[in-house]
Amino acid sequence: MTSTTTYAPSREDFAALLDESYGENEALEGAVIKGIVVAIEKDVAVIDVGLKTEGRVALKEFQGPGREGAPKVGDEVEVYLERIENALGEAVISRDKARREESWVRLEKAFEKQEKVEGVIFNQVKGGFTVDLDGAVAFLPRSQVDIRPIRDVAPLMHVTQPFQILKMDRRRGNIVVSRRTVLEESRAEQRHEIVANLEEGQVIDGVVKNITDYGAFVDLGGIDGLLHVTDIAWRRVNHPSEVLAIGQTVKVKIIKINHETHRISLGMKQLLDDPWQGIEAKYPVNARIHGRVTNITDYGAFVELEPGIEGLIHVSEMSWTKKNVHPGKIVATSQEVDVQVLEVDPVKRRISLGLKQTLTNPWEDFAAKHPIGSEVEGEVKNKTEFGLFVGLEGDVDGMVHLSDLDWNKPGEQAIEEYKKGDIVKAKVLDVDQEKERISLGIKQLASDPFAAAPADESGPDYKKGAIVTCEVIEVKEGGIDVKIAGTDFVAFIKRAELARDRADQRPDRFAVGEKVDARITQFDRRARKVAVSIKALEVAEEKEAIAQFGSADSGAVLGDILGAALKARDSEGKKSAKKKTDEE
Template sequence: MSEPQTSVEQPSHDEFAALLEESLANVALEEGTVVKGTVVGIEKDVAVIDVGLKTEGRVALKEFGATAKSEDFNVGDIVDVYLERVENALGEAVLSREKARREESWVRLEEKYKNNERVEGMIFNRVKGGFTVDLDGAVAFLPGSQVDIRPVRDVSPLMNVPQPFQILKMDRRRGNIVVSRRSVLEEHRAEKRSEIVGRLEEGQVIEGVVKNITDYGAFIDLGGIDGLLHVTDMAWRRVSHPSEIVNVGDTVKVQIIRINTESQRISLGIKQLEADPWEGIASKYPVGARFQGTVTNITDYGAFVELEPGVEGLIHISEMSWTKKNVHPGKIISTSQQVEVQVLEVDAEKRRISLGLKQTQENPWSAFAESHPAGTEIEGEIRNITEFGLFIGLEGGIDGMVHLSDLDWNKSGEEALKDYKKGEMAKAVVLEADAEKERISLGIKQLGGDPFEGEPGAEKLKKGARVTCEVTDVKDGGLDVKLVDFDLPAFVRRADLSRERSEQRPDRFGVGEKFDAVITQFDPKNRKVNVSIKALEIAEEKEAVAQYGSTDSGASLGDILGAALNKAGDGDEAPAEEEAKPKKKTKAAAKAEEKAEDKAEETADESAEETKDEASDESSETDK
């Protein structure tokens, strides 16, 4: 007899839900993490993926790659997806393959960034300031300055091409990654340069290709490393621009001059492959010899002349012309002009040759000095008037100078300068011609001679001489006068206008009035002349007393002269024989005459001493 079957109780709906919740709770699934899922179906362009939740999630096929298709997936394939939400409003799990790939990439990239390793990516888009790079799901920014070692105009050949990059900066919280392609290239170039530099030696001759040309030289590609061919090492001659010697793309033979192992810089030269034209330069161009050359360059301080290819000399501006001193060299010679020059100095060590242009021409200063000794009279145009004199044009294009002190004997230099104008013709006398100092001194006042030294009649100009004066100015302290016969200025002090104090008034004279006087001071060195009317009156009285007798009786000079005239009239009837005989003086007359002479001498001496003292006290008036 069979046993009766026991019935199994089926769980209720609530019990089933509780069991499901319990099973789900045991699954460690968290939002925001990458989980593994199984492809359970393919619907058009969407893959249905089960990650072990209540419902499946849907992921677009394009998230698996830009070229992904439904044929690439099979039911049962295991894929990594990113769980954004366990359940959305429709009760489905929200999954993302793209975010899963990004999370995976971030983990790998952070590890490589930590170890300073390169990463691989593709430039896929251009943005402001640079480009975006796909690093296997993670998007990074490539600044424009980090694309290449040198600026790149066309980046299209680099787009969508897998290539290495170096991570410069990562910020996972902001989702920011900055990469560089340039650092990879520089590192690669440095490795290659080190390898190439290790094979090169100074003095080695190699071939290279002109890669780039600048104002200061050309860069030569030596097969992976660039060397600089400086413009000064291109040729022994002067090179204005490197393009005169090489062009981009030319293959040139160069010599390695220097290798800097630290900076890995290589200096190259072409002229070193040729003979140095400066060898034995002193014997080829001895000092004093003359040569023909070509003007290659003109500067503010002179001009360079090529004597032969690679050998240039400098004509300093001071050696260009005997007469043109303050002009630009370009106004004397021009570039490419053929000129004759004289070697002045050779410095083989410094590779310098000093040349002279004016030395090949006649020195006008020497020629003038030889043909115009001191004292020669010349005539020329007044070329310039300065505060210290005149410049007169002379033969040979040179100038002579008339100093202010050599313009006029009697006028001051500033006053005499007003009598001349630029462009007028003027005569002068050569005072000194110094060819070595290139200086010619002229004088205008010397044309007439110094009235103090050698004018006709100058032997009369001495103290005590009688002269005729003409009033030129009336002053409170006296009179400015001119010696008529000598054309010299002189001065009459107020005290010297008369013996009588009442007559010592300058205002009683007028300009142009003439009178006689006696010179009381004659100083040729300081060019001073003082005259006195008073001294003349005293001298005349002395002569009269000496001739006609004493004035002890109180008679005036006029009385004495009148008596003398009357006596002479009474004797008109005397025989001629008696007039011829000398009259015999009585003892009284002789004594009176002697006494009168003594008194006259004392009076004259006192007046002269008084005049001398007054002249000393008022010497300042004389200067006026």
């Protein structure tokens, strides 16, 4: 007979078993576990997760884009166990957190492998949008939504689409994704395939997609090509919108393909005949042509000679007389003008035109009407440090150099007598048609007093020591200006040369128009200088009188001697005058 021993656990043993059971269950908190849906109560699913009590999960946690939908009784689901038991004695579980944990593991693997992930844009936040990556919430910056900025994002909301993970930080729970990267990659693949099927020189139809100041972008069926403004037509096109419109279908020629950057250059004018062929024969040098001004710049004006052919009138070739003037003040856009061909360069596709060449050259006209030596009249237009500019007939200017203003005065002094607006007469000295210069002289209207003087300086009126009669023309503080009678010589007699006696060396004792005798003390033809002195005349007469009538030591009185000398001079003058009258 076999005996059986029955073990009855004690209170302590039961407590230990209970603690062990609770310890195992506590280890499940914060983990994803499996459970069975045992009931559906309104909007809540009751799930048995193998614990003492069931847990409850809202049905909305099972719903939404990319989710499995509401569960049924008996379905096995994975949930996140937050706590084994709450105040109501129920297990606290979550389907959202379970999905989030699953997603993080899956997303980290995709991020490491640089794989795309599926997500749904479900909300807009500051600076971008939030994306549901099957439970994990990511941030989509606004700059990463599309290749180009888009105004309306509504069509992209709540739609499952691919994203690229740019950054992940599980500790902070941050994920940053990009939709733009996916589009660029897809577009690059598409562009590569399209470009591979295109060839330079190929003619293809396209649709104008966008217009800018420098050209138009044409959609060639998935890839854009640039149609530069200079390749739209042979003629000048100021803006592409003059010829093209968005949505317009155009036939273009592929000029160049860059297979590395996938850039395609297009042309429309290349489908037409080149009007520059045989241009030299069509527009020979010196030919005169009628054209239309199409564009005006700071350096000249462009003239259309025919569709596709333009020439440039440089600002220097626009007017004979208007210098440093903006071309817009000479011609206007759309104005019809006659021009002359100056140069043709078929290689650089340039034609140089002249406008002034079709007009009369005013310098040639002036030279024909006013030969050298003729007298002209004009208005002083400007005073400079080197002379006067005088406006002349034909809208040309002549220049009077400082040295040609006055025979007797320095140019710097003579120019002060003129002011802008004065009407002056001058003599034509030279006309240089090539340099467009006219030289004038004002002093040449009068004879050169030094040229009229005897070359050997032997004339009685000009040699050093000769006695001359002068007319006072101006009284100054330091002396007087006088003009030698019968000549154009002007001299200045300083105060010290006005008399032998200091008491008589006063300029104010002379009056304008008064005649005085003086002695020439200097006549320098090269320096063009004449100097006279009253004092020198008095001293010379005194010496002559003393020599003739004796000195004061011999008893003669100086006054008597001078009186005799003056009387003798007057007598000699009367005889000379009588002789001259008899000869006449």
